[in-house]
Amino acid sequence: MNAGNVSPGNGVNPSELSAAVNGFNLSQIAETDFEKRRGINAIEVRTGYTQVHVTGLQSPIASSRIQVLTEVANAGISLDFLKLTPTGLSFIIPSDKTNVIQKILQDKSYILDLATDRSIVSVHAVNMRDEEGLIASILHKVISAKIPVDHVADMHDRILLICHNEFAAKFESIIKKELGLV
Amino acid sequence: MSNRIHVMKFGGTSVATSEARLTAAMKVISAKEKGIQPVVVVSAIGRKGMPYATDTFINLLREIDPSVEPDARELDLLIACGEILSAVVFAHTLKTLGHSSMAFRGGQAGIRTDGVFGNARIVSINPTALLQSINAGKIPVVCGFQGVYTEDKNLPGGELTTLGRGGSDTTASALGVALNAKAVEIYTDVDGVKTADPDAVRHAPTLKSVTYDEVAEIAHLGAKVVHPRAAEIAMTKKIPLWVKNTFSDEPGTEIVPKERFPGRRVTGVTHTGKLVFMQFNLGECNTEHRTELESSIYQTLARYGVQLFMLNVSPESIGFAVPRDQYPIVEDVLDGLVMPLGSGDSRVIYVFQLGIATPEVETQVDLLKSLGEVRKVHAKLTEGCTVVSLVGHEYMQQPGVFLNVMVALEKAEISVLQTSDSDYSLSVLVPEADTMRTVRTLHEKFELSKIE
Numbered sequence: 294m295n296a297g298n299v300s301p302g303n304g305v306n307p308s309e310l311s312a313a314v315n316g317f318n319l320s321q322i323a324e325t326d327f328e329k330r331r332g333i334n335a336i337e338v339r340t341g342y343t344q345v346h347v348t349g350l351q352s353p354i355a356s357s358r359i360q361v362l363t364e365v366a367n368a369g370i371s372l373d374f375l376k377l378t379p380t381g382l383s384f385i386i387p388s389d390k391t392n393v394i395q396k397i398l399q400d401k402s403y404i405l406d407l408a409t410d411r412s413i414v415s416v417h418a419v420n421m422r423d424e425e426g427l428i429a430s431i432l433h434k435v436i437s438a439k440i441p442v443d444h445v446a447d448m449h450d451r452i453l454l455i456c457h458n459e460f461a462a463k464f465e466s467i468i469k470k471e472l473g474l475v
Numbered sequence: 476m477s478n479r480i481h482v483m484k485f486g487g488t489s490v491a492t493s494e495a496r497l498t499a500a501m502k503v504i505s506a507k508e509k510g511i512q513p514v515v516v517v518s519a520i521g522r523k524g525m526p527y528a529t530d531t532f533i534n535l536l537r538e539i540d541p542s543v544e545p546d547a548r549e550l551d552l553l554i555a556c557g558e559i560l561s562a563v564v565f566a567h568t569l570k571t572l573g574h575s576s577m578a579f580r581g582g583q584a585g586i587r588t589d590g591v592f593g594n595a596r597i598v599s600i601n602p603t604a605l606l607q608s609i610n611a612g613k614i615p616v617v618c619g620f621q622g623v624y625t626e627d628k629n630l631p632g633g634e635l636t637t638l639g640r641g642g643s644d645t646t647a648s649a650l651g652v653a654l655n656a657k658a659v660e661i662y663t664d665v666d667g668v669k670t671a672d673p674d675a676v677r678h679a680p681t682l683k684s685v686t687y688d689e690v691a692e693i694a695h696l697g698a699k700v701v702h703p704r705a706a707e708i709a710m711t712k713k714i715p716l717w718v719k720n721t722f723s724d725e726p727g728t729e730i731v732p733k734e735r736f737p738g739r740r741v742t743g744v745t746h747t748g749k750l751v752f753m754q755f756n757l758g759e760c761n762t763e764h765r766t767e768l769e770s771s772i773y774q775t776l777a778r779y780g781v782q783l784f785m786l787n788v789s790p791e792s793i794g795f796a797v798p799r800d801q802y803p804i805v806e807d808v809l810d811g812l813v814m815p816l817g818s819g820d821s822r823v824i825y826v827f828q829l830g831i832a833t834p835e836v837e838t839q840v841d842l843l844k845s846l847g848e849v850r851k852v853h854a855k856l857t858e859g860c861t862v863v864s865l866v867g868h869e870y871m872q873q874p875g876v877f878l879n880v881m882v883a884l885e886k887a888e889i890s891v892l893q894t895s896d897s898d899y900s901l902s903v904l905v906p907e908a909d910t911m912r913t914v915r916t917l918h919e920k921f922e923l924s925k926i927e
Contacts, residue, residue, distance in 0.1 A: 366875035425780030433773035445786035448897040449695035
């Protein structure tokens, strides 16, 4: 039996369904479109971040890292992209908190390196983990294009990369050109 | 007359034994007696190692000659047998209980997919045959995980395809949409989505509701109660989706859109399976060579479909974790890999070494020395580690969340090897031996036993 032409994406109209279930009008049943296409579906760039590197922490390093995090939390500053390094840690904060962080941590004699003008580039793809090799492909393309990446993180539907503002647009165009958007 | 269709999907453990099938069948019959029109979706009977499980079928081919990869098309034909068998057995079980039933292959149920064997996506469903079956007073039992691909819609037949990971959940959700069902119920062997693995936290509560993003992130980070593909389809088309227990009468967990769950919370603690973390030391490479080496690592891993967790970049190194079962692939393709870069005086021959150098790698290095400067790209391996993640809803951006995690773990004397975070999660890489203790520590710290 052939299906009728009901708008895709809406499933079976309830009135048609009840009629169909009761033995009427089966020819009006819809076909429905479902899953999003695999691959990258969007790229988003958020600017206005600073990456803070704290180095030279004293042993025991785990306790020293906690002291740094305590200072940041006490200042009411939210941090993202925390990364542990052999002698310290790094994290991302909103740019407008840069001076506050600098003062707080330098007052406590921490060794700081501030990488300002950072962007977060998010590459979106549905259910990324199951698209085997997709995360690695994105990184391959970005690195091949000689874009310095400060940090990487991933979520179920996107990979997030930190880079200098000046590379964000290049990043976006490389991904669109090399991997395409669905 | 309103729509009374419920799609009820039963996973491998729910159909693994005749007792389990009887319990599942009684759920279906009970629903029918309440005036619901059930449409059943089943997975293959049992899990890994059992006679009719998907892996067992795959092994039939591997045993012939492990070095010859089966064709994806043939593999799909073979593994789809598991669900066909399961659907027929389930339909017959219903019949023996006095309820007329009809088994459907994916294609017979009208499920059409794209042509990607082994990982097909559903492109359309024509539910006419299912509705005819319901109309005839039967309970349709549909094979999960499969569909049919036809290049030309007007041609008969078509190629059988399988849907890849989460395929049976996806079938259920998609049928729910096609039938405009009142609910899609995913039956499993737990009471719903829990705040933690009950093996780690014995009395971990079951969440009454969880958002699509939370459940997708939980799956991304290791605990697949319902597959994100299924959740996404149901969410997009606004079909209520539930996770329930075949073996209890608990109400289960409803998966809801974000809009229905305002406010912030920590949802749960999840953990991955066993991972191997590798940190490649690139500190001695010049910038140009480093770019090529990094790029080559990722390109190789992409080619072999290796899954990456806990990605990490620093001025001296790059690091990531891979599932332990994929590590042999990584070792095969990267350990001992030779990459000559540059030319003339700047030419350097790089040799990758994973962990401690094998005699083969050492011999290779010695032989290559006659050709120019040889440098090792050494990856420090941390075998036996796990990622434990705190998953939350509009919570991770609160000041002090990282601090609370680090303090709690330090008090518990758990070493944090690395961290990672995103909008929905905060993850720590810990020694595998500390996995359950880490889960328990974070569960307690964030008072998840009080969550609803």
